[in-house]
Amino acid sequence: MALPIPSAPLVQQQDWDVPEQVGLWTDVWRRFRRNRLAVAGAVIVVILVLDAVLAGLLVQIGLIQDPIKQHVELSATGPSAAHLLGTDELGRDTLSRLMFGARISLTIGILVQGIYVLIGGTIGLVAGYAGGRVDNLLMRFTDIWFAFPDLLFVLVLVSVFSPSLLSIFVAIGIVNWVGLARLVRGQVLSIKEKEFVESARAVGSSHFKIVLRHLVPNALGPIIVTLTFGIPAAIFLEAALSYIGVGIQPPTPSWGVMIQDGYQAIYAAPSQVLFPGIAIAITMLSFSFIGDGLRDALDPRMRR
């Protein structure tokens, strides 16, 4: 009952037999690029980031006005050559304030994701990997946390800390990590049952290495997508807080503060509400488009 075994040596492989080397991220980028909305979103976000980074420099070289300097004689003017988007009721340049507002929004949007990863990511990872009692304990804690209404929770925390940029993003981060924790746990639970994790254990890899080299990289796709969608949500929350008056404090320009300021004179100068509103909308849409694009590009079922 012998098995037919080919006696000839393996065919020598030729150059053209070897498929083109395509890394995971090259592949993701290829598919991301095909989604026009996502690319448009990415371009806008890049512009916003450049604007946020360079806003201070632009004021120094005199390209835009100082966002805090008041020109009482120019209260609530419409767009003009000197003030492209007009001025607010205190005569501050709207364009400049919008550009500085992007700083606040992006900083909060992105830094908050860091807190999500730190708290939610760690809790989800530990709960999913350890399983059993640890999992139960951590997830019940998460459930309790989730039971608090988030806006109220943030409000309470911000009033405790006294409003500042730092306290806002800490508060948002502390309150909203729950979603990420659940997502990461779910990912880890399914990945740790995969055979490659078992084979890693069979060659004697440590827990640390398995988590770092096998679980995290394989869970990365959905995490990145969630974080991308989390950015506009955090930006919106900051705007809402600033609008209520517990967020960024005047005279620092933030989109939420600007809407609040403009709201006082909404009939006289609607543009003062309109411009920051549009800025928020465009930013949120851009991040959402990027998130959509990434979700499709990172979907393992669409690989190759």
Next chain:
Amino acid sequence: MATLLRIEDLKTQFFTSRGIVQAVDGVSLHVDEGETIGVVGESGCGKTMTALSVLRLVPDPGRIVGGHIWFRDRDVTTMDPDQIREFRGNDVAMIFQDPMTSLNPVTRVGIQIEEAMTAHERFSPKDALGRVIPLLQRVRIPAAERRKEDYPHQFSGGMRQRAMIAMGLANEPSLLIADEPTTALDVTVQAQIITLLKQLNRELGTAIMLITHNMALVASICSRVVVMYAGRVVEEGPVHQIFKSPQHPYTWSLLRSVPRVDEVRRSRLVSITGLPPDLVRLPPGCKFHPRCAFREDRCSEEEPPLGEVDTNQVARCWVLMRNVPQEAARELEAVTVPHDVAEELKSMPDLEEAADGS
């Protein structure tokens, strides 16, 4: 030859809501240094769980509840977590059934092999890096320098299994457990992988424990075979002896249930009626008796011990095939091959010869 691995009365059980599943129930077997041993049996007979027990990788809610696993002079069942981690890969490595899912899809193949080495202190990171290409070459992956940069999805099934074997061999273990290494591959690739395992066993002296349900594989590379049924060993002995004169009816049926292309069949394939027993509620007496064509009254009352039936051959049976009248056995194998088919089969090339030429 010195004994490398000795499993003594191993019991591995799963504590489920249905009750206790006795996946491995008193298995004893040994593997000598450099030996190739086959562990054969149907799905769910405890082959894989025996292997996973050796590496202490039994999944939840399973546990080793009894017995010893001696590797050289150390007992695996009493190792602490650090010792067991050092043991895995270094002393015993395991390759799994499905090479499609056994490699991490987002990491380059070369890096995964390197990591198998850096998981232990045996090789420095620099040495580990340098060993990747030779390892890939050793498992006959062409253009290894370039292929180590590939991701698993760029590998074919056979190449992935080769890469898995390279990973398994990375730390030069004394024993390689191959759990159905060819089941997920197509036939020609199966043959290549088996040839490879055979060569590696010869070149490196790595003992191989091949877990399979395929008798043909066992015949082609193993020197000894252990037949398992319902979590226990039912027959064990040298391959040629077992193939020539299987004594347990289960082994006998297994051998006759495999179609052979290398001879003109005069007999019908025997199918084993029924299903393997429920491991939560095992039948009394011999665990095989409900499906056995040659059972006696005694079989349902008392479980037979593993008794010596020939030199180096043991079987767990009251009846034994040599005591079964030839006619009774023949009845199960009536001639059914029509004449023209037999003629056609005769004209096929001699595969036995082709195999010997390798």
